[in-house]
Amino acid sequence: ETGVTQSPTHLIKTRGQQVTLRCSSQSGHNTVSWYQQALGQGPQFIFQYYREEENGRGNFPPRFSGLQFPNYSSELNVNALELDDSALYLCASSPTGGNTGELFFGEGSRLTVL
Amino acid sequence: EDQVTQSPEALRLQEGESSSLNCSYTVSGLRGLFWYRQDPGKGPEFLFTLYSAGEEKEKERLKATLTKKESFLHITAPKPEDSATYLCALRAGANSKLTFGKGITLSVRP
Numbered sequence: 001e002t003g004v005t006q007s008p009t010h011l012i013k014t015r016g017q018q019v020t021l022r023c024s025s026q027s028g029h030n031t032v033s034w035y036q037q038a039l040g041q042g043p044q045f046i047f048q049y050y051r052e053e054e055n056g057r058g059n060f061p062p063r064f065s066g067l068q069f070p071n072y073s074s075e076l077n078v079n080a081l082e083l084d085d086s087a088l089y090l091c092a093s094s095p096t097g098g099n100t101g102e103l104f105f106g107e108g109s110r111l112t113v114l
Numbered sequence: 115e116d117q118v119t120q121s122p123e124a125l126r127l128q129e130g131e132s133s134s135l136n137c138s139y140t141v142s143g144l145r146g147l148f149w150y151r152q153d154p155g156k157g158p159e160f161l162f163t164l165y166s167a168g169e170e171k172e173k174e175r176l177k178a179t180l181t182k183k184e185s186f187l188h189i190t191a192p193k194p195e196d197s198a199t200y201l202c203a204l205r206a207g208a209n210s211k212l213t214f215g216k217g218i219t220l221s222v223r224p
Contacts, residue, residue: 042118043158048211
């Protein structure tokens with residue numbers, strides 16, 4: 001069984017640029033959620049996708065957007081990067097619309113904004 | 115607003131020295147209290163889910179308990195490989211959104 005995989009693992013961008021992060025969900029999981037984890041903090045919920053539709057969003061501005069594809073993989077896009085966007089971005093997948101709450105996390109994409 | 119507070123921020127133990135990590139929370143309509151373990155540079159790894167006050171779950175040297183205001187993660191006779199950050203999170207809504215605490219960094223010295 002393949003777990004959640006994320007790419008790239010590390011990347012460096014400059015303020016104002018745009019970034020796309022990718023996630024492949026665990027086999028059989030149809031729900032993907034994204035979290036932002038700043039250094040020394042717990043993960044913060046960005047949004048969730050279920051069957052290609054966004055069905056929950058945290059307190060993040062519209063420049064954070066996402067997609068889910070028919071194979072349940074997902075992308076997180078961030079436009080107009082700011083210094084505070086530097087963080088570990090975690091993707092998590094879960095089965096059955098996420099109703100169990102148990103999430104399976106990838107190892108994350110470490111974004112540094114200069 | 116849902117809130118999760120974990121204490122202490124960091125804990126250093128000698129191998130074999132048992133202790134407890136605390137997670138206090140406020141929420142309207144708890145639909146699950148979760149414990150995760152996170153190693154440096156890795157994503158969180160699921161440990162336990164608790165749904166109602168009085169519930170307990172055990173796994174190896176770890177035992178999680180839940181009251182109406184707090185959850186505790188008890189570590190019995192810890193080993194150096196138990197060193198990690200332990201995250202507490204709650205779920206209140208219909209989707210899988212979790213509200214996390216800041217975590218407790220545990221170091222176990224041999």
